[in-house]
Amino acid sequence: SAVGLEIAQFYARLGTRVTVLEVLERIAPQEDEDVSEALTEALQQEGLTVAAGVTVQSVHFDGHFHVAADRDGKTIDYTAEKLLVATGRRPTTAGFGLEEAGVALDRRGAVVVNDYLETSIPGIYAAGDVIGQAMFVYVAAYGGGLAVQNASGGRERFDLGALPKVTFTDPQIASVGLTEEEAEKQGISCRCSSLPLAYVPRALANRDTRGFIKIVAEKATGRVVGVHILAAEAGEIIQPAVFAVKYEMTIEDIRSNFFPYLTMVEGLKLAALTFDKDVSKLSCCAG
Numbered sequence: 001s002a003v004g005l006e007i008a009q010f011y012a013r014l015g016t017r018v019t020v021l022e023v024l025e026r027i028a029p030q031e032d033e034d035v036s037e038a039l040t041e042a043l044q045q046e047g048l049t050v051a052a053g054v055t056v057q058s059v060h061f062d063g064h065f066h067v068a069a070d071r072d073g074k075t076i077d078y079t080a081e082k083l084l085v086a087t088g089r090r091p092t093t094a095g096f097g098l099e100e101a102g103v104a105l106d107r108r109g110a111v112v113v114n115d116y117l118e119t120s121i122p123g124i125y126a127a128g129d130v131i132g133q134a135m136f137v138y139v140a141a142y143g144g145g146l147a148v149q150n151a152s153g154g155r156e157r158f159d160l161g162a163l164p165k166v167t168f169t170d171p172q173i174a175s176v177g178l179t180e181e182e183a184e185k186q187g188i189s190c191r192c193s194s195l196p197l198a199y200v201p202r203a204l205a206n207r208d209t210r211g212f213i214k215i216v217a218e219k220a221t222g223r224v225v226g227v228h229i230l231a232a233e234a235g236e237i238i239q240p241a242v243f244a245v246k247y248e249m250t251i252e253d254i255r256s257n258f259f260p261y262l263t264m265v266e267g268l269k270l271a272a273l274t275f276d277k278d279v280s281k282l283s284c285c286a287g
Contacts, residue, residue, distance in 0.1 A: 001028060002167040004086030005043075009169050012048050019049040019078055021069060026052050028167065032179040032228040034194065034214060039230060042171060042210055051078075059083070091130045108132055115157045117147045125151045134160055162246035166235040171211045174234035177226030177245040180216050189219040195271035197231055199279050202264045208232050213271040215251065222250035233264045240268055251275055 004020065005027060012018045020027065020043070026036040027043075027050060040050050055070040065083040069076055091110040099105060104112040104120035110132030117125045127143030129135045139160070146158055167173040183190045194214040197203040211230035218225055227241035244254060254272040259265060270279050 021054045022052040116150045172234035174238035175228045193274045200267040
């Protein structure tokens with residue numbers, strides 16, 4: 001996922017031959033499937049080898065690392081000078097006497113909290129990476145403030161329903177809300193539309209049209225339930241989409257707002273227009 005992909009591309013751009021092994025069926029597995037496929041293609045065009053659906057059987061070192069892995073029923077030996085294991089993080093909670101105090105931990109060592117960040121012991125609250133949810137600095141800052149507020153008599157829920165995520169590869173991944181697959185699993189009948197960046201004027205001016213903007217909307221109401229972006233500046237585009245998901249805006253709400261011409265964020269409005277119009281036939285800033 002994020003850490004492994006960011007470091008892999010970084011080293012590749014320094015001239016290192018890099019092979020990415022992913023145990024799941026695609027890289028960036030928590031992102032929209034279209035994003036994973038497009039990023040895979042972009043990384044491969046840079047010369048990285050990307051192998052997904054790989055089950056590592058063993059690793060040994062004899063001056064080089066040898067990773068024996070099963071892929072499609074075949075055992076392959078991957079050999080490299082260096083090996084990075086980027087398989088996620090666990091909360092660091094050992095040694096604090098939490099279990100002795102009766103504070104419940106899950107199997108990964110994360111502190112179990114309710115919707116208000118209160119632990120299994122009334123009056124004890126937890127926030128940040130120790131609860132094992134969305135390990136981002138901005139989530140920790142939000143959770144820390146909320147825990148203090150609730151410990152002081154407040155009653156506000158810990159809400160990550162409109163959480164933006166950014167992976168700093170190039171192009172970047174930025175997303176908020178539900179993927180198309182997640183919406184379907186939740187029983188939301190949805191419409192999806194993707195706008196290739198080749199139709200965003202700023203991307204053309206930047207001479208970098210890699211990627212797309214995808215909007216997932218509820219079919220009956222047009223309510224935006226998810227936005228997924230692959231673009232060089234995806235992290236700078238995502239914030240209006242956060243507001244759209246959080247405040248249950250519709251596709252029409254996005255279309256009816258002004259977006260300044262020759263900015264990347266204008267692509268969000270153009271993506272909303274693609275639900276009913278062929279944007280390749282529209283003139284500049286057309287509605």
